[in-house]
Amino acid sequence: MNYILLGPPGAGKGTQAKKIVDKFGIVHLSTGHMFRKVTKSDDVISERVASGQLISDEIVVNMVKNRLLQEDAKKGFLLDGFPRTLTQVQALDVILEAENIKIDTVFFIDLDYKEVIKRTSGRRVCSCGASYNMFFIPPKEDSKCDFCKKELIQRNDDKEEVVKNRLNIYEAQTKPLIEYYRKKGTLIKIDGLKSESEVFNQISENIK
Numbered sequence: 001m002n003y004i005l006l007g008p009p010g011a012g013k014g015t016q017a018k019k020i021v022d023k024f025g026i027v028h029l030s031t032g033h034m035f036r037k038v039t040k041s042d043d044v045i046s047e048r049v050a051s052g053q054l055i056s057d058e059i060v061v062n063m064v065k066n067r068l069l070q071e072d073a074k075k076g077f078l079l080d081g082f083p084r085t086l087t088q089v090q091a092l093d094v095i096l097e098a099e100n101i102k103i104d105t106v107f108f109i110d111l112d113y114k115e116v117i118k119r120t121s122g123r124r125v126c127s128c129g130a131s132y133n134m135f136f137i138p139p140k141e142d143s144k145c146d147f148c149k150k151e152l153i154q155r156n157d158d159k160e161e162v163v164k165n166r167l168n169i170y171e172a173q174t175k176p177l178i179e180y181y182r183k184k185g186t187l188i189k190i191d192g193l194k195s196e197s198e199v200f201n202q203i204s205e206n207i208k
């Protein structure tokens, strides 16, 4: 049971990944989580992440490889946030072949960029932990929290120009992977416009 989860930023990959690993008892191989762990112990990488520099393919591939070969990943894994470039795909293929590991399915959560922008740029949070979306679940009073009446804030990562920038990178670097896996016959496209539980059902049906 080895899977890859692909899709644009804001398509809900993180949420789905958590549900999948919980239900099927496989390991969540999230590069986001790995980075957070590494930045705590590695000053060089930590500095790069802090200053917004890209982490080289070599560093990412090695990090994933080390995690992938740990004992617990033998029962199955879900790759989330990796691979992101064709170079990473090739490196992953080399590792998988050497270790005789097969990817069963690549799930691609497809979501229109306009919808991605609505979902992310509409997001507002409150310091009390409540969250809103100005398009889908707006607060009762404009830009104030329903519970504590504090002013809602928009995270930097959710600002429209930041999201658009991430979408441009996704379009240029990650989109080609969809075609690669489609040709390989391992891709299953999931309609990301559906609700969270419908998306989860679509994915679950395809996990043996």
Ligand SMILES: [Zn+2]
Pocket (backbone or CB within 6 Å): 126, 127, 128, 129, 130, 145, 146, 147, 148, 149, 150
């Ligand atoms: Zn609040």
